[in-house]
Amino acid sequence: MVDNLILAQSAKEAARLKGSNNKSAYLAGGTEINRLGSTINARTLISIGRVKELDGIREEDDAILIGSMCTFQDIIESPLTPAYLKEACLFMGSRTKRNMATIGGNIALRRTDSYLYATLLACAAKLTLMGKSGKTETRCVCCYLHKYEELKDLLITEIRVPKDAKVQTKRYSNTVQSHAVLTVAVGETPWCEKSSLRIAVAAKNTALTRLDDISEAMEQKELTDEEIIKNLKANKELKFKSDIYGSPEYKRYLLAVTINDLYRKVRGGQG
Amino acid sequence: MRVNCIINGKSRSFDVDPSMRLRQMLLLNGNFAVRDSDDCEGFCGSDTVLVDGTPVYANLVLAGEVDGCEIRTPDGLGNPQNLTVVQKAMIDAGVVQSAYNAPAAALLLTWLLENNPNPSKEEIKDALSGIFIRDAGYENYYLAVKLAREKMKSGKYKTEIAPSFRPELDIIGKPAAKIDGPQLVTGERAVVEDYVTPDALHMVVLRSPHASAYINSIDDTEARKVEGVVEILTAYNTPETHYMQAGQGNPEPSPHDRRLFNMKVRHVGDRVAAVIAETLEAAKEAVKKIKVDYEVLPAVFTVEEAMAPGAPLVHNGIVEYRSGAPADLDEYNKRAGDPREGKVIYQFPLHADIRKNIAASNKGEIGNVDEAFRTSDAVIEATYQTSQIQHTPLETHVCFAKMEGGRLVVYASTQVPYHVRRIVGWVTGLPENRIHVIKTRVGGGYGSKQDILIEDLTGYASFVTGRPVFCHNTREEEFIANSTRHPMRVHVKMSGNRDGKITGIYMEVCANTGPYGNHCLTVPMNSCSKTLPLFKCDNMRYDLKVYYTNTPPAGAYQGYGTPKGTYGLMMAMAELADKLGVDYKEMVLKNHVEEGYMLEILKGLGEGREGNVVPVGSCGLDEAVRKGCDMIEWGKRVRSKDPDWKIGKGFAMIMQGSGLPGLDHSEAIAKLETDGTVILNSGGADIGTGLDTISAKIVSEVLKLPMNKITVVSGDTDSCAFDTGAYASSGTFFSGNASLVATNNLKDKIIKEAAFQMEESEEDLVLRAPGEVFSKKTGKTLSYAELSHTACSGSGHGQMIAHGTFVTTASSVPYGAHFAQVAVNVRTGEIKVQKFYALQDAGTPINPEIAQCQMYGAVMKSIGHSLHEDMVLDRKGRCLTANMTDYGVPMITEAPDDFKAVLIDVNDQFGPFGAKSISEIACNGAAPAIGIAIHDACGVWLRSWPMTPEKVLKALGKI
Incomplete structure (x- = not known):
């Protein structure tokens, strides 16, 4: 039962709130957390939908950087997105859901029927994670999977995928x-x-x-x-x-x- | 928390709970067209809204997140008096049928065209990819977009909406907007949930976790302490009346084998108790606090388990007969088990034996089948298994009942308002004059709303509490506690000669009716009675047995037993053709019936009575087969560039009925109002199929009156006369014919009164547009308005009211053939339906565009049943696929790339203006057409539903 909804204004605020409340969860696109049968049980939801710094797709050297709150549809529509990742995003059949579901949310859920994980693992994607102090670190997506218990409170801020994979x-x-x-x-x-x-x-x-x-x-x-x-x-x-x-x-x-x-x-x- | 937002252009402010969803907030604002079909599963799209211009599911958004946002909802588009171009185009294209999701679809198409005025087919598909349409399929949504674009561009449609029939008629056989379209597409108040009053109590049912168990005790002490609980109903405080929930003619060919609550639960999901409380939350909380002591029993889930010697018995109580009791009944009842088993009461013998789990049986033969098998060139024998599938109407089962002036008023989403009244009367003890059933618009039925699955309990709850009561099934309850399609094992033995002639057919049907016997005889009977008469074969035998099991209940489902029988027989015929080396098309053409062929096989295939042996009437079967073969280029091999993908073609001939001659009964009352308009009260139940539009068109055609001067009131047991209901494909044929009889009778009265008022002779008068009486002799005219006003002015003969009844023994059978081209990947087992052509003889299609959409919708359902949908039970009888995602309904993505619905022009001698039924038959062809095409593609016969990639790989020996 949710009894508190906080609309975070910045990534730092969101990471700090999460780090200080073990009964909280990040609320990204909502397609899983608000869905029938969701396994996520949190009293406080920290909405990161308004955090501008988590949006946007950009190019940097040999990588494409995708804000964790980019929706599947944002990724599909961006001219910067590699074709292989667009294809994976299109696996989500519902356009309406693609308008809502975010890449960060999909990664954090670690569902075994994930639309994206196989692709992200195969391209050796990297994640930028922010802790409650606001400090960020980079981990490969495989490492995130294996060390999830250690990393789960961190906010995924950005996903880095290779341009040339x-x-x-x-x-x-x-x-x-x-x-x-x-x-x-x-x-x-x-x-x-x-x-x-x-x-x-x-x-x-x-x-x-x-x-x-x-x-x-x-x-x-x-x-x-x-x-x-x-x-x-x-x-x-x-x-x-x-x-x-x-x-x-x-x-x-x-x-x-x-x-x-x-x-x-x-x-x-x-x- | 405070939320300020703009909803449909108006600023709004709300105090919301942090857990409140956007849809709940919109309901508070009165936007009730934002509906819910999936309990927040994010699947069906009924809750689609635009937030800041982007389509989202309102149930998956928290209200607190939309602070500062601009929201558009479907009801913000247009209203029935001022439709938008998109809404009008949807109605004109025929896609607004049961229409629970039509408002959301209108919003999506509006959004699409606002952002992309010239969308491609793929872009339309993408826009609609998140919305589930079960009634009309998706195909004509492309047409709707095309029409809307044309209207936006040039102010008119350029594309033909649908073919027209009967040039000699003005409106019958021509596309014309469905009369309830504006109400439905705009999301105006229409369905049961829209009529619930704020003071309504909420009812939640506690359901059995066990497939079979006796109830030792129920302790509801703690549950009753929950604040707001008004009453808790169980087997201990409800009547011992035995009845059944099938909405069939009275006396029913289904056993009365249940009470409101039984002392023995017979499936996971069976009723144990019902909590009636002031709020839904209180009812849910109280349900959790009810303590039930069960004595768990062994269970059976398949017909094989049920028929095994010593199998656990699903019913083992006292058996009674209302008529035709066997002489040894007393002896039989000495073997009855625990008193908690209850009773099974037969209205007449169904050849049942509950001590062997047999709920009903029947058999019959013409000619000499064994001799045919002995003397033919080839015999094949195979077993075909169909699975348990669910109707998944977008509007789940729902009922609102209230006591008013000592009467029980029931708002029902039903196909059978008069059967609802009768059965609610049985459980409450109220006579029919004290029960008023109001059939609202129905958000999808497909047979499931032919059964009284929720109205019995809701009506009783209101009756005992004296309060309004609302009950709304969850989606999970739809799967575990409602009726489903009977799983069947169809064993076929068929013989033929090298010249392609079929010499003998044997069909053994074993059906699984689940724990209760709704439709237990008639569904399996249809597997034979709507399939064997396709064949010109002198030697045919059928043997059917129906078994009780502990699966979720089975009942009526569009097509009834026919899709299963058709699957078995057509697949078997293709296998026989293959064995004989005969082209399947040639075999079909050689063996199908034609007009005038006497159907001796029907003698034993009545609905619990002796059947009528009749000749084949109007029949477009041959044309459907030949035309379809041309369209799909039968015999021409198509090859894929990818060697792993093999392409094949298949088809199946199909038939159904148009109601039940000798059993069905329809009535209508036509009234000329004082201003010359007409109100037709039809007993028929329009469940979205356009039946009211058919009645209105009939009135318009006969009285030469514009459609906007005709109102149809239907399915209201107070204001309309009796009708058996919308099932067995009876709507157009029976209810339509009743409307025609009533209208013709009104026409006679109009002529007679006009002759009096005009001082002319009746023979000289004719009716003509726009609603007036014209004298061929004198050239005088008299408008209906003047005519009726004079008749009702105090010195006239009174209002012109005519009554029409329609019953018949005539049989108008729709025929057709369905064609599929599939691609099968022999490496991965994947199956893709590339082409599907449905060709059907519906007699005169009164609403051709709506008829085509019904074909598209039914075929999509059947593609789902054939390839995707499956209620999978575990060993304890729990359904593992009790949600939309896991169950696997087809969406627009699964629709064939090339999909056509073709109406074969045949004029029937008995139907109203030559019409026959259209919708149910369209469920029958997909499974065999696809199965035969799969064999043509890769050489394997898939003899069970759903035909999955894993089954392909197994059949190919890959795994």
Whole structure:
């Protein structure tokens, strides 16, 4: 039950309020927090909808910087946005919802049916995070995922994606409006330290994860569908279960063939 | 907190709670056209508004966030007397049907055209991507935009709205604006929720968490202490009257197998108690405090489980018969179980056996099927399974009831106002003269509002409290506690010869009716009676059994049992053609019925009675098949550039009925008012399909009176005469014919009175536009206004009022064929419907543009049923897909790229001006057409709904 709504006027104010109230939550686009069945339980909501500094999309060196309160539709309409990220934003089927949902909100939610995570992981996106003191730090999106408990109170202020990454993403869902069973992305990004190839998946009810074993193997040689399936079976994070989205065999098979298809597109230069 | 904003151009100020949503604030401001279809799921788009010029879902915005913002709502566009171009174009394009979301759609299209005056099809699709339309489909929204653009540009439409029929008639068969369109598209007060008074109590139902359990006790002590609680109803304080909720003719071919509250719950979501309180919040809080002690029982969820020896019994109480009781009934009842099982009362025998979970059964045969199987060139045998699916009307089930002057007034969103009155009468004990049912506009029915699922309890609650009571189902309740489409297992054995002739057909239908027997006989009967008569085959047998289970209840759903039977039979015919090496089209053409063919198979297929053997009447089936094959280029292989995508084509012939001859009954009363206008009181229930417009057109055509001088009042049990209701595709045929009879009778009275007043002979008088009597002999005219005024002036013969009744044994069957072209990705299993052509013979389409939209809407539903929609239950009977997102209804994105609705021109001999039904039949073709196309594309037969990518991959041996 929400008993306090604060309209923050600045990012610093929002981060400070959040840091000082453990029963609070940031309110971004509202498409999740105000939605039926939302799992977010907060007494105080800190609305960041009016914080101007969280808006806007700009270019800086080899990166595109996206304010965390940019909506999916803002990102689609911006001429600066890389095509691969526009494609991921278009996975949200409802235009009306795209007018509301924000990139920062989607990242903070870490839903396993996320529209964006696979793409952001595959391109090695980075996040600018602000703490209650107003100090900012930069983390890669993968780090944010893994250290979420440590970082969760920080305000995502900006998302940094590479201009020149090649990313191919595919989303599978019953209907466009349904939750995705799988969203798979394969990317070649200049921001990787070891390997330029990144493979990531958002697997409903299972995991948001990078598939480094597979990408490292595929750096060496192209794998068959069967080899990828074998690798996936050994993956400890991807313990697929049978649910309304399908059987584990289906999900594993679909993931494997999609990785291969996207890999060929990326390496074939369609990214 | 204080919110200052501008709403539809006017400054407003509100004190809001931090948790208040924007929609709630707008309701306080009177913007009730901002509706809610999904309990804040952000899916349906009924709550769409513009905030600072951007479309958003008002339920997902907190009111406190719009301080300083400018808000536009659908009711801020135009009003019924002054429609905007967009609103008018939507009505003219035929998309304003049940129209719960029409105001929101009008707002979105207005926003689109304001920001992009020349949108492409993709841009229109994008604008509408966040709004769910279940009634009219999406196709004619493109037309609406086109019309609006033309009107804005040149002041008039250039595009033909729809084809016209019957040039000899003035208004029948021509596009004309739906008469309730302005009310609906502007969001004027129209649906039940708009009539709820501020003093209304709110009712919330406590529902069973168990699929099967006896209730040992209910402790509502703490619940009654919640401030504002007025009454709590349970099995302990409500009548023991057994009844059923199906709105069917009386006596019903459904067993009376439930009470308002039972002592045994039979599905997750079954009623346990109802709290009636001053506020919704109090009712919800009290529901949580009710303590129920259950004795949990084993349950069955499929027909296979239900028919297994020793299966748990869903009903195991006393059985009674109102007529036709078997001789061994006393012996049978000695095996009854716990008294908490209650009773099952049959109005007449349904060949049931509740000790085997059989709710009803039937079988019949013509010719010698076994001999045909023995002597034919090929026989195929396959089983087809359909899933449990939900109607998902945008307006969930809703009722408002109040006591007034010792009478119970029920505002109902219903297809069957007179059945509502009868059943509410049963549970309250009130006679029909003390119950007034007012059917409001209905925000989507599709069969689910043929059942009295909420009016019984709401009416009773108002009756016992003496207070107005409002009850509104949540979306989850729609899934778990309402009627759904019966899941069915259709086993088909079919034989044929190498010349393409089908020699024998056997159909075994096993239907799952869930815990109660609403429509339990008639839905499965339709699987046979509306499919087998498509075939010119001398040897046919059917055997159907209906099982009780502990799934959410089943009931009527647009198409009734026919979509399932059609899926089985057409798929089987395609499989047989494949086995015989015969072209499927040639097999269809060789075996379909034509006008005059005597339908012997109908003998055993009545609705609980002996059926009528009749010849095929007007029939556009052959033309539909041939024309559709030409359109889709049957036989021409289409190849994709991507080798993983395979493209295939399929089609299915379809039929339905036009009401139930010998059972349905419609009445109308036509009155000439004192100024020469006409009010027609129709018993028919317009549920958005344009039935009132049909009645108005009939009056206009017969009396040569402009449409704006005709008012139709319908579905009001006080002011209108009896009608069995809007189901079984009866609206146009039965209620329309009653309107025609009443109008013809009024015409006779007008002529007679005019002859008296004009001192002419009746034979010399004719009616002519714009509403006057003309003498062919003398050239004299008398306007209806003068005529009626004189008749009512104190010295005349009184008001001209005519009554019309329509009953018949004649059968007017609509036919058609639906065609699909699909692409199947053999690597991922994905399926895309690229083309869909629906060709139907509706007789004379009285409202052609509305008819086409009904076809689009029904096909979209059926595409959903075939490919996407599914109520998935877990092993405890809990529905895992009880919301719109998980359930999977198709939106505009899922619509075929190339989608056409074609009306085959056939003039029927029995329908009003040659009309037959249109809508239900359009649910029947998609599943087999798509299934056959999938096989054509990639060589696999998908024999169960929904046909999913995973099933494709399994059938291809990929997983």
